Amino acid sequence: MTDPVQDQYEAYPYPGRNPVEESARLVTGSPSRVLEIDHYLFGGQRDWNQPFRVLVAGGGTGDATVMLAQQLHDKGVKAEITYLDLSSASRRIAEQRLAARGLINVTFLNGSLLDLAAMGLGGFDYIDCCGVLHHLPDPDAGLVSLAAALAPGGGIGIMVYGEYGRAGLYPLQAALQQLAGDMPLAEQVTLARKLLPALPVTNGFRNNRFLGDHQRGDAELVDLLLHRQDRAYTVPQLATLVAGAGLRIASFIEPLRYDPGLYLTDPALAKRAASLPMLEQAALAEQLAGNMKLHIAYLSHSDDTVAQPAPEAIPLFIDWEAATIARAVQQQGGIKGAFDGLPVTLPLPRQAPAILKLIDGARTLDAIRQQAGFADWDSFMAVFRPIWRALNGINRLVLRF
Numbered sequence: 001m002t003d004p005v006q007d008q009y010e011a012y013p014y015p016g017r018n019p020v021e022e023s024a025r026l027v028t029g030s031p032s033r034v035l036e037i038d039h040y041l042f043g044g045q046r047d048w049n050q051p052f053r054v055l056v057a058g059g060g061t062g063d064a065t066v067m068l069a070q071q072l073h074d075k076g077v078k079a080e081i082t083y084l085d086l087s088s089a090s091r092r093i094a095e096q097r098l099a100a101r102g103l104i105n106v107t108f109l110n111g112s113l114l115d116l117a118a119m120g121l122g123g124f125d126y127i128d129c130c131g132v133l134h135h136l137p138d139p140d141a142g143l144v145s146l147a148a149a150l151a152p153g154g155g156i157g158i159m160v161y162g163e164y165g166r167a168g169l170y171p172l173q174a175a176l177q178q179l180a181g182d183m184p185l186a187e188q189v190t191l192a193r194k195l196l197p198a199l200p201v202t203n204g205f206r207n208n209r210f211l212g213d214h215q216r217g218d219a220e221l222v223d224l225l226l227h228r229q230d231r232a233y234t235v236p237q238l239a240t241l242v243a244g245a246g247l248r249i250a251s252f253i254e255p256l257r258y259d260p261g262l263y264l265t266d267p268a269l270a271k272r273a274a275s276l277p278m279l280e281q282a283a284l285a286e287q288l289a290g291n292m293k294l295h296i297a298y299l300s301h302s303d304d305t306v307a308q309p310a311p312e313a314i315p316l317f318i319d320w321e322a323a324t325i326a327r328a329v330q331q332q333g334g335i336k337g338a339f340d341g342l343p344v345t346l347p348l349p350r351q352a353p354a355i356l357k358l359i360d361g362a363r364t365l366d367a368i369r370q371q372a373g374f375a376d377w378d379s380f381m382a383v384f385r386p387i388w389r390a391l392n393g394i395n396r397l398v399l400r401f
C-alpha cells in the first residue's frame with residue numbers, strides 16, 4: 001500500500017475499540033441515531049415497515065455501523081447495511097463488534113467511497129459518513145460520489161472538522177511533520193507524546209483546551225496530530241461542499257449551536273442576526289462561538305425534510321428520560337449544560353416540567369396539550385415553542401408522526 005491515509009488506518013484503526021466492550025454498552029451519537037434520521041431527513045414520517053438500505057462510508061472500527069444495526073434491529077426494521085472502508089484492520093474490529101452482538105444484517109466491504117459508482121450497490125436510503133470527507137484528497141468528489149449513491153428521497157449524515165475549534169492544531173501538525181515526518185508512525189507517536197508536555201506556554205494547540213482526543217489513546221493521537229491528509233471547514237466552506245454535490249443542509253447538530261441568538265445578549269443585535277438567511281446565521285454563530293471543532297449535518301436532495309411541531313406529532317426524547325428531565329427543569333428553572341466549554345443556561349416556562357412529564361413516546365402533542373390543560377393549540381404552542389427550541393436545539397427532543 002502506498003496511500004499514507006490507508007496505511008495510517010491499517011496501523012491505527014480509528015477510533016480505538018475493543019469488541020469485548022459490546023456486552024457492556026452501545027456507543028451512540030450523531031449523526032445516525034435512527035430517531036434523528038427519521039426526524040431530520042424523513043419529516044418524522046418514514047414508514048419503517050419498508051426495507052431500509054444503509055451505507056456507512058468510511059466505517060472505521062464500526063461505531064455507526066454497530067449503532068445503526070442495533071437500533072434498526074431493536075425497531076424490527078428490515079435493514080440492509082453496507083460497511084465500506086479502505087482499512088481491513090478497521091473492518092476486522094467492526095466485524096467482531098457486530099458478531100459480539102449477534103447482528104448479521106451487515107455486508108462488509110473494503111474499498112474507497114470514491115469508487116461507489118463502479119461497485120453497483122444500488123441506491124441507499126441513508127448514508128453515514130462521519131469524519132471521513134476531510135481526509136480525502138478531494139472531499140468534493142467524495143460527497144458527489146455519496147450523493148449519487150442515494151436512493152430517491154434518501155439522505156446523508158456527515159461530520160467534518162470545524163476550522164475555528166481546531167485553532168492551533170494545524171501549525172503543530174506541520175511542526176511534527178517537519179520534525180518527524182520521515183520516521184515510522186510508531187516513532188512519531190513516541191516523539192509527539194514527548195513533545196506535547198514541553199510545548200511553549202504560547203503554543204496555540206496547548207492553549208486550545210477543547211482538543212483532547214490525543215489523551216484517549218494512540219489511534220486518537222495519530223488521527224489528531226499525525227494525519228497526512230486533514231482539512232477543516234468553516235460553515236460557508238461546508239455549504240459550498242454540500243451545494244457542489246447538489247445537496248442541501250437539512251439541519252446542523254446541535255441546531256441551537258448554529259443559532260446566533262445563543263451568543264448575542266443584546267436584543268437589537270439578536271434581532272438583526274435572526275433576520276439573516278439560515279446559512280448566514282449558522283456562519284455568524286460559528287464565528288461568535290469560536291469553539292466548533294466539528295460540524296455534524298444532515299443532508300438531502302430535497303427541501304423541508306425536517307419534522308415540525310404539529311398536533312399529531314409525537315415528541316420523543318433522545319437518550320433522556322421524561323421524569324428525570326422534568327425534575328431537573330423543575331429544580332433549575334430550565335436546562336443547564338455546556339457546549340465544548342461554553343456554559344449554557346436555557347430558561348424554560350414554569351409549565352415546562354408538567355409538559356415534559358407527559359412525553360412518553362406515545363402521546364401526540366395534541367394529547368399532551370389536552371392533559372396539560374391548554375384550551376387550544378395556540379396557547380399550548382406559546383409555552384411549548386421555547387421548550388422545543390431548547391430541547392430540540394440541544395438535539396434531545398425529536399418528533400415522529
Ligand SMILES: C[S@@+](CC[C@H](N)C(=O)[O-])C[C@H]1O[C@@H](n2cnc3c(N)ncnc32)[C@H](O)[C@@H]1O
Nearest residue numbers: 009014058059060085086087112113130131132
Ligand atoms: C477518522 S476515521 C472515522 C471512522 C468512523 N466513520 C467513525 O466516525 O468512527 C476515518 C475512516 O475513513 C476511512 N477512509 C478514508 N478514506 C476513505 C475512502 N476514500 N473510502 C473509504 N474509507 C475511507 C479510513 O480508513 C478511516 O477508517
